[in-house]
Amino acid sequence: MCRSAAAVLAVLTALLCAMRQCAAAGRNQPLNYRPIIGVLAQENIPDDQYAHGFSYIAASYVKFLEGAGARVVPVRINRTEEEYAHIFNAINGLLLPGGDVNIQTSQYSRAAKIFYDLALKANDAGDYFPIWGTCQGFQQLSVLTANKNLLTITDTKAVALPLTLTPAQSSRLFRSFPKDLLQSLAVENITGNFHKWSLSLQNYSRNAKLKRFYKVLSTNNDGKKEFISTMEAHRYPFYAVQWHPEKTPFEWVDKPGMTHSPTAIRVSFYTSSFFISEAMKNQHHFPSLVEEERALIYNFSPVFRGINSIFIQNYYFD
Amino acid sequence: MEEYKKLFNSINGILYPGGGVSIISSGYERAAKIFYELAIEANSRGDYFPVWGTCLGFEQLMYLTSEKTILLQTNTSGMALPLNFTNEIKDSRMFKDFPAELIEDLATEALTENSHKWSLAVLTHNSNEELNMFYKVLSTNTDGKVEFVSTVEAYDYPIYGTQWHPEKNEFEWTRPYIPHSPSAIKTSFYLAQFFVSEARKNFHKFESEDEESKALIYNYNPVFTGPKSGFEQIYFF
Numbered sequence: 001m002c003r004s005a006a007a008v009l010a011v012l013t014a015l016l017c018a019m020r021q022c023a024a025a026g027r028n029q030p031l032n033y034r035p036i037i038g039v040l041a042q043e044n045i046p047d048d049q050y051a052h053g054f055s056y057i058a059a060s061y062v063k064f065l066e067g068a069g070a071r072v073v074p075v076r077i078n079r080t081e082e083e084y085a086h087i088f089n090a091i092n093g094l095l096l097p098g099g100d101v102n103i104q105t106s107q108y109s110r111a112a113k114i115f116y117d118l119a120l121k122a123n124d125a126g127d128y129f130p131i132w133g134t135c136q137g138f139q140q141l142s143v144l145t146a147n148k149n150l151l152t153i154t155d156t157k158a159v160a161l162p163l164t165l166t167p168a169q170s171s172r173l174f175r176s177f178p179k180d181l182l183q184s185l186a187v188e189n190i191t192g193n194f195h196k197w198s199l200s201l202q203n204y205s206r207n208a209k210l211k212r213f214y215k216v217l218s219t220n221n222d223g224k225k226e227f228i229s230t231m232e233a234h235r236y237p238f239y240a241v242q243w244h245p246e247k248t249p250f251e252w253v254d255k256p257g258m259t260h261s262p263t264a265i266r267v268s269f270y271t272s273s274f275f276i277s278e279a280m281k282n283q284h285h286f287p288s289l290v291e292e293e294r295a296l297i298y299n300f301s302p303v304f305r306g307i308n309s310i311f312i313q314n315y316y317f318d
Numbered sequence: 319m320e321e322y323k324k325l326f327n328s329i330n331g332i333l334y335p336g337g338g339v340s341i342i343s344s345g346y347e348r349a350a351k352i353f354y355e356l357a358i359e360a361n362s363r364g365d366y367f368p369v370w371g372t373c374l375g376f377e378q379l380m381y382l383t384s385e386k387t388i389l390l391q392t393n394t395s396g397m398a399l400p401l402n403f404t405n406e407i408k409d410s411r412m413f414k415d416f417p418a419e420l421i422e423d424l425a426t427e428a429l430t431e432n433s434h435k436w437s438l439a440v441l442t443h444n445s446n447e448e449l450n451m452f453y454k455v456l457s458t459n460t461d462g463k464v465e466f467v468s469t470v471e472a473y474d475y476p477i478y479g480t481q482w483h484p485e486k487n488e489f490e491w492t493r494p495y496i497p498h499s500p501s502a503i504k505t506s507f508y509l510a511q512f513f514v515s516e517a518r519k520n521f522h523k524f525e526s527e528d529e530e531s532k533a534l535i536y537n538y539n540p541v542f543t544g545p546k547s548g549f550e551q552i553y554f555f
Contacts, residue, residue, distance in 0.1 A: 033498040034491065069488045069503035178417065262515060269507050277500055293545050301539035307531045 035092040035279040036292070037065050038075040040115070041317055042099045042108035042136075050305045052316050054078070055107075059302045059313035061097045061134070064246035068272035070279060072297045076317055077107035081114055088118045090286040090295070093130045093279035096137030098194070098244060103140045104149060112137075116144045123236050130237035130278035135195055138231075138240035142199050145213045150204070151197040155222040158257035160189040161243070163218035163229055171217045173232050173239055176274040181266055190264035191229065191243035192257045193220070198227035198242060214240075237278050245271040253310050319352060326356045328524040328533070331368040331517035334375025336433075336483060341378045342387060350375075354382045361475050368476035368516035373434055376470070376479035380438050384448040389436040393461040398428035398497045399482070401457035401468060410456050411516075412471050412478060416508050423501040430468065430482035430505070431496050432459070433548075437466035437481060453479075476516050484509045492548055 039062060041055035048056070055077050062072045073091055075084075088094075094115050101108045115131070122129045133141040143149050163185050165174065174182060184190065201219055204210050217230040220242075229242045248264040286292035293299075302313035326332075332353050339346045353369070360367045371379040377389060401424050407413045413421060423429060440458050443449050457469040459481075468481045483490075487502040524530035540551035 031499075067488055067507070069498055069500070071491060262511070262518075265511065265514075269511075273500065273503065273507075276503075280500075296542075296544075298542040298544060298551055304534075304536040307527065307534070313536055 029281075029283060031280040032092060032283055032285075033280060035070045035276055035282070036073055036090070036286075036296075037070045037093045037095055037276070037279055038073050038087060038091040038115075039065070039095045039097060039297075040075045040108060040111055040137075041077055041315075042097070042101045043077065043106055044316070045100065048314075050303050050309075050314065050316075053318040055317045057297075057315045057317075058097060058099075058246075058251075058311040059315060060246040060250035060311065061095060062297055062302075062315070063250045064268065064272050065095065065276065067249065068269060068276045070276045073295045074297050074300065074315060074317060075111065075115075077111055079111070084111060084114045085118060087295075088115060088122075088129075089284055090291070092282035092284050093132065093275065094119070095275075096131065096133040096140050098135030098137060100136065103136065103143050109140060109143070112140050113144055116141070119238070120236065127284075128237060128278075128281045129284075130239070130275060130282070132275045133238075133240035134246065135242060135244060138242045139195075139197060139199065141238060141240050142204075142210060142214075146207050146209045150199060150207060150210070152200050152203065152225065152227075153196060154198040154200075154225055154227055156193040156195050156198060156220075156227075158255055159193050160257050160259045161191055161193055161220050161229075162187050162189060163191055163243075164220060165218045166216050171215065171232055172237075172278075173230070173271075173274055174217060176277070177267075177270050181263065181270060184263045185267060188261070188263055190248070190259055190261060190267055191220075191241075191245075192247050192259065193229075193243050194247075194257055195242060198222075198225070201226040201228060204228055214238075237281075239275060239278075241271070250312070251310070252312055253308055255310075322349065322352045323356065325533075326353060326360075326367075327522050328529070330520035330522055331370070331513065332357070333513070334369070334371040334378050336373030336375060338374065341374065341381045346374075347378065347381075350378045351382055354379070357477070358475065365522075366476060366516075366519040367522075368478070368513060368520070370513050371477075371479040372485065373481060373483055376481050377434075377436060377438070379477065379479050380449060380453075383452050384446055386446070386448075388438065388442050388446060388449075390439045390442065390464055390466070391435060392437040392464050392466055394432045394434050394437060394459075394466075396433050396493065396495050398431050398495050398502075399459050399468075400425055400428055401430055402459055403457050404455050406454045407456050410454065410471055411476075412456060412469070412509070412512055415512065420501060420504055420508065424505060427497075427499070427501060429487070429497050429499070429502045430459075430480075430484070431486045432468075432482050433493075434481060437461075437464065440465045440467055443467050453477075476519075478513065478516075480509075490548070490550055492544055492550065 044051040119129045214231040220229045245268040357367045453470040459468045484506045487506040540553045544550040
């Protein structure tokens with residue numbers, strides 16, 4: 001009698017744990033205080049006069065992660081699946097940056113899909129691996145999950161907005177923010193929007209795959225349409241923002257949508273800090289110190305593109 | 319001197335980093351003295367100009383203010399410590415905006431990296447009139463023998479110093495005693511945020527966009543020195 005009750009309890013607990021990602025979070029494992037995050041490169045912008053090689057990473061993404069306590073490894077495009085699998089097993093998280101490539105046919109999107117699939121599999125097996133998508137990265141994640149492009153045009157090319165936070169939803173991302181900062185986020189124009197496309201709330205709601213996979217954390221409105229500005233996956237450590245937290249401390253082009261207020265800087269830090277604390281739950285590491293050293297972005301020098309450039313510094317890769 | 323004056327009037331704050339040069343006679347010391355005096359003069363006439371000193375920079379400030387060599391050797395090369403806050407932090411500018419939990423963490427966890435052979439003993443500070451009239455001691459630490467000053471802010475000037483290294487928590491990975499916990503990172507962020515907020519009170523700017531552009535560090539690329547040194551990257555000039 002006791003034993004079968006205990007068995008039932010064990011099964012129930014296991015179920016609850018699976019639902020709350022207990023195993024995936026590796027609760028009993030110590031945190032990894034030396035996280036290394038991969039940042040995916042993308043094809044060079046066609047008329048970029050500073051470009052060399054084939055691909056680039058804007059330095060602001062690197063600084064965004066370093067400033068909250070992680071080291072960075074650039075993940076190149078045009079690599080084999082085996083090479084990507086090898087990198088995946090060495091790093092503790094992946095960031096998909098903003099940009100302007102085709103999120104269904106580019107090398108960026110090919111690599112993103114490979115890592116997305118690897119991450120799903122890993123998380124399912126209890127190997128906690130977080131992914132962060134900013135702007136184009138957000139859009140990329142939506143395409144990967146829905147298996148189609150559901151984006152629509154919005155009037156959001158250069159504007160700083162507050163966030164309309166989804167009420168009564170306890171999110172992992174925003175739970176880590178101080179209350180006063182959330183209050184500021186809800187009323188101050190501190191999230192920079194530089195996108196022509198968005199995932200409308202309508203398209204999200206009408207797509208079963210998206211709805212099942214992602215929880216909406218905040219929306220915004222361009223005057224005509226409501227679109228998703230922040231989301232996180234229900235059952236995976238995947239997070240996405242349509243706005244740009246990395247620009248407020250690290251990009252200085254003077255144009256609409258750009259802000260450097262202290263609150264905006266704090267938002268940037270807490271955003272990055274949260275993602276890195278997720279990466280600390282991953283125990284991957286490079287097979288050797290030498291390989292780790294060779295992979296780090298310290299081996300590369302960014303190019304100064306001028307104080308009026310949309311990216312003040314870019315790393316370029318062959 | 320003229321070049322430094324021009325630069326002073328273009329920037330909004332200055333930071334004296336850690337290192338190992340002489341605080342009595344070196345290129346670093348000479349420049350530090352010039353900027354310190356310019357800052358004192360500017361602040362005195364209402365031109366708010368903040369100065370930050372980390373480790374050697376902190377020691378440099380102590381030397382500039384007291385005009386005496388007053389450091390003691392301590393056994394503090396390569397360890398992380400909590401901070402023993404004094405009563406003065408209640409009204410301090412530096413820690414005013416720190417979340418209460420972070421102050422608690424700083425006081426109980428080893429979040430501050432110490433890699434210095436010399437320190438300013440509390441006794442020395444208290445008995446030196448120039449120093450104790452100028453600086454408010456916000457935290458102290460001890461190596462088991464000597465109680466030394468670890469964090470200060472000037473009473474009447476936006477001049478700040480730490481004997482420890484907040485910048486290492488996020489950015490340096492070559493030594494095992496550098497703390498990287500979320501609280502350690504937050505400490506660094508909040509301190510940097512504080513100093514930058516002080517710099518926002520200054521309205522100096524470069525004479526032209528071109529001059530500003532030429533001066534910025536983006537023009538330089540650091541060398542990856544991590545495998546061979548205590549610094550991941552060093553800018554050489």
